[in-house]
Amino acid sequence: MRWALVRHGQTEWNQRRLLQGVTDNPLNVAGQHQATMAGEELARSGVWDRIVSSPLLRARQTAERIADILGVSCVELVAELSERDFGTAEGASVAGLDDAARSQLMAQGESEPAVLLRAHAALDQLVQCFPEDRIVIVTHGTLMRTVLDHAYQTATPRVDNGQVVSVDAALLTRPMSLPK
Numbered sequence: 001m002r003w004a005l006v007r008h009g010q011t012e013w014n015q016r017r018l019l020q021g022v023t024d025n026p027l028n029v030a031g032q033h034q035a036t037m038a039g040e041e042l043a044r045s046g047v048w049d050r051i052v053s054s055p056l057l058r059a060r061q062t063a064e065r066i067a068d069i070l071g072v073s074c075v076e077l078v079a080e081l082s083e084r085d086f087g088t089a090e091g092a093s094v095a096g097l098d099d100a101a102r103s104q105l106m107a108q109g110e111s112e113p114a115v116l117l118r119a120h121a122a123l124d125q126l127v128q129c130f131p132e133d134r135i136v137i138v139t140h141g142t143l144m145r146t147v148l149d150h151a152y153q154t155a156t157p158r159v160d161n162g163q164v165v166s167v168d169a170a171l172l173t174r175p176m177s178l179p180k
Contacts, residue, residue, distance in 0.1 A: 001131070001169040004042060005147070006138045008054075008062040009034035010161040017095040020058075020140075021086035021109060027061045034162025035062040039069030041164050042136060048072060049133035052126065054081040054140060062162070063138040070136070080122035083140035085110040106142075115146050123147070124173045135169075147172060 009031025013020045027035065042048060048070050053063035055077040063075040086092075087109030094102050119139075126135060141159050148156040151171040159165065 001127075001134070003135045003137060003167050003169045003172070004045075004048075005144050005165045005167055006038050006042075006062065006066065006136060007141050007144055007159045007161055007163050008056075008059040008138060009038075011058050013091075014161055017093055019086045019089050019092050019094055019105065021083050021090040022056065023090050024057045026057050031058065031062070031161060032065070035065035036069070038062065038162045038164050039066040042066060043069055045166075047134065048136050050076060050130065051136045051138065052076045052078050052081065053138040054083065054143075055079055056082055056140070059138045059140065063136075066136060066138065072136075075138075078122050080118040081137065081139045081143065084112070084115045084142045084146070112146055115143055116150055119143055119147050120150070120173070123169075127169055127173045 009027045011020065011025040011031055012028050013023070013025050015028065015030070051063050051067050051070070051072050053059045053075050060075065060077065067075050084106070086106055089105045089108040092105055094105065097105065144159045144165065145156045148165065151167065151174070
C-alpha cells in the first residue's frame with residue numbers, strides 16, 4: 001500500500017527561517033504555488049482515495065488545494081499529525097545555527113519521542129481503518145523527518161516545503177522502539 005507524505009507549502013515564517021511549530025500561520029504566495037505543484041505531481045501518479053491533514057492552517061490550506069486538484073471531496077483533519085510544539089522557542093530564528101545549537105533550541109518544547117508516538121498512533125489508525133486506500137497525508141517537516149527516520153532507520157535529509165515523499169505504509173506503521 002502506497003501513501004504520500006506531503007510537507008505543507010511555504011509560509012512567511014519558513015521563508016524567514018523561524019521555528020514555526022504549532023504557531024498557526026497561513027501559506028504565502030510561494031506556498032500556494034507549492035501546494036498546486038504537489039497536487040499536480042500526485043495527480044500524475046494515479047487515483048488517491050483520501051487526504052488526511054494536520055489541522056494547522058498551512059497544512060490544511062495545502063491539503064485543500066491538493067484535494068481540489070485530485071477531485072477528493074473532503075480533507076480529514078487529524079490533530080496527531082500537527083507539527084512538533086517547540087514551546088518557548090517558537091518564532092526563534094534557526095538561520096546560521098549548527099546542528100547542536102538547533103537541537104538545543106528545539107529541545108525547549110515537545111520531545112522527539114512524543115512526536116513519534118502520536119504520529120505513529122495516527123498512522124497506525126489509518127492503516128487499520130483504511131487498509132487498501134491510497135492516502136495523501138499533509139503534515140510538517142519535523143514530524144515527517146521524525147517518522148521517516150524511524151521507518152527507514154536512517155537520518156532523513158531536509159524535507160522541502162511542498163515536497164511529496166512516496167512511502168510504503170507498512171514501513172511507517174511497523175512496531176516501534178523509541179529513540180533514546
